[in-house]
Amino acid sequence: MQRLVSRLSPSVVRLNRAVPSTSILNSSSLPPPALTTDTKRNFTWMPKNARPVSSTPPLPPPTSPPTSSPTSESEDVYPGAISRCQWEGAGPFDSYNLPQHTYLPSHSRKKRVLVLCTGGTLTMAPDSTKDGGLAPVEGALTEWMSNMRELQQDEMPEIKVHEYSPLLDSSDMGPCNWARIAVDISKNYLYFDGFVVLTGTDTMAYTASALSFMLENLGKPVIFTGSQIPLCEAYNDARRNLIMSLIFASRDTVNEVGVFFHDRLLRANRSTKINTDRLLAFDSPNMEPLANIGITIDENEHLFLPQPKGRLRVHSEMDTRLMTVRLVPGFDDSVIKYAVENPDTNMKALVLQLYGAGNMPSNKSSFIQVLEAAREREILVVATTQCLTGSVMLGHYAVGHALKEAGVVSAYDMTVEATCCKLAYLFGREDLTPYEVKRLMGVSLRGEMTMDSQSSSPPFTEKIAGMTFTQNRGRKV
Numbered sequence: 001m002q003r004l005v006s007r008l009s010p011s012v013v014r015l016n017r018a019v020p021s022t023s024i025l026n027s028s029s030l031p032p033p034a035l036t037t038d039t040k041r042n043f044t045w046m047p048k049n050a051r052p053v054s055s056t057p058p059l060p061p062p063t064s065p066p067t068s069s070p071t072s073e074s075e076d077v078y079p080g081a082i083s084r085c086q087w088e089g090a091g092p093f094d095s096y097n098l099p100q101h102t103y104l105p106s107h108s109r110k111k112r113v114l115v116l117c118t119g120g121t122l123t124m125a126p127d128s129t130k131d132g133g134l135a136p137v138e139g140a141l142t143e144w145m146s147n148m149r150e151l152q153q154d155e156m157p158e159i160k161v162h163e164y165s166p167l168l169d170s171s172d173m174g175p176c177n178w179a180r181i182a183v184d185i186s187k188n189y190l191y192f193d194g195f196v197v198l199t200g201t202d203t204m205a206y207t208a209s210a211l212s213f214m215l216e217n218l219g220k221p222v223i224f225t226g227s228q229i230p231l232c233e234a235y236n237d238a239r240r241n242l243i244m245s246l247i248f249a250s251r252d253t254v255n256e257v258g259v260f261f262h263d264r265l266l267r268a269n270r271s272t273k274i275n276t277d278r279l280l281a282f283d284s285p286n287m288e289p290l291a292n293i294g295i296t297i298d299e300n301e302h303l304f305l306p307q308p309k310g311r312l313r314v315h316s317e318m319d320t321r322l323m324t325v326r327l328v329p330g331f332d333d334s335v336i337k338y339a340v341e342n343p344d345t346n347m348k349a350l351v352l353q354l355y356g357a358g359n360m361p362s363n364k365s366s367f368i369q370v371l372e373a374a375r376e377r378e379i380l381v382v383a384t385t386q387c388l389t390g391s392v393m394l395g396h397y398a399v400g401h402a403l404k405e406a407g408v409v410s411a412y413d414m415t416v417e418a419t420c421c422k423l424a425y426l427f428g429r430e431d432l433t434p435y436e437v438k439r440l441m442g443v444s445l446r447g448e449m450t451m452d453s454q455s456s457s458p459p460f461t462e463k464i465a466g467m468t469f470t471q472n473r474g475r476k477v
């Protein structure tokens with residue numbers, strides 16, 4: 001464990017007001033969605049260790065392939081997405097507005113962090129037209145941040161803020177917004193040392209998990225945060241969540257997508273929202289936090305993902321034709337049968353939230369028949385658990401054995417959020433066959449599952465007085 005003591009001392013921070021210039025497009029006035037070959041391409045960028053470090057001016061952003069990202073609203077379609085993205089992209093923030101010293105060697109320059117703001121409580125204030133309910137206030141974040149003296153400390157990074165328009169409650173976000181964020185990070189990848197994504201807490205674990213899969217070979221920190229109380233309130237959790245996220249987004253050692261909340265940095269695809277009203281709103285039930293914050297910052301460096309060897313690749317497509325079902329004892333499951341057997345649903349995957357270690361009632365042969373029908377239709381059935389902590393162990397109990405027989409795949413100790421986003425990402429990749437998707441569900445791609453949790457029966461050593469002694473060989477993540 002490494003102790004990092006962060007001193008905060010005064011200086012000046014450049015804040016560029018970046019409220020999007022274009023107005024909100026009304027999706028009903030747009031032409032119907034059409035798949036363009038452009039949106040099917042992935043983008044590659046140099047990894048961090050290959051970025052320019054001399055005073056040589058940075059190369060202008062290449063015109064291809066990154067510009068194969070959607071350039072106008074009419075092209076802004078992501079297959080499998082629930083709705084069309086109304087957002088304008090963020091940049092790229094190219095050389096014309098970069099200060100001269102930006103590409104000096106890293107020891108002689110301030111870190112640069114791009115803040116991508118999607119909305120959420122952090123940006124909200126009571127809206128009198130909605131009975132005082134909280135709603136995002138466009139442009140306010142940029143204003144509030146420019147008045148925060150804490151951000152002007154010497155050791156804080158230079159910050160550029162981009163607010164998407166419209167700002168959203170995170171319940172209104174989905175795969176098209178995730179794709180926009182991923183593409184914007186890739187477009188600005190060379191110009192910033194790290195990224196902070198501000199988003200609402202309700203679906204943050206999904207967005208952050210999705211981004212962890214979309215950004216392959218990520219070599220810089222992408223830190224998600226938000227708050228339970230708006231930044232505009234006198235007492236709030238927004239201020240410190242924002243400050244700490246900016247600090248972690250400036251760390252050279254973080255090469256992954258994280259969620260910073262309250263006093264912990266969590267791996268994004270391990271995080272889940274656990275509380276509606278407490279400030280400790282997120283947890284990472286199956287993995288230690290990447291860092292804990294008290295009066296010092298304690299980093300669990302052994303858990304950090306290593307610097308990637310390849311170039312950043314952005315996979316912005318998500319195939320969302322999947323369904324999650326949480327079992328409830330004795331409930332009618334004919335609706336699942338209908339969804340699986342009806343060819344119109346075109347379902348790709350069925351995520352089951354089972355009891356305990358991956359169990360279902362043994363007296364429900366009709367349900368097993370549904371799973372067999374799913375297999376015939378090449379629908380991948382994935383087993384997760386309703387428990388917050390621990391791993392699925394298919395076949396550990398006799399009642400779960402039938403699932404294994406029916407070709408159900410274990411999600412091991414992945415969160416439901418990570419399981420769904422991983423499936424959508426893998427099915428969104430055109431280079432993978434259904435067999436490869438199935439195989440990769442059992443492989444840790446971005447540290448989303450604990451490798452030791454993959455043995456379907458625990459590593460028993462011996463039993464004494466009815467107690468099982470388990471050999472703990474350390475957990476790989």
Ligand SMILES: NC(=O)C[C@H](N)C(=O)O
Pocket residue numbers: 119120121122168169170171199200201202203226227228229
């Ligand atoms: N705390 C929050 O941010 C909740 C809000 N409803 C959102 O997810 O946008």
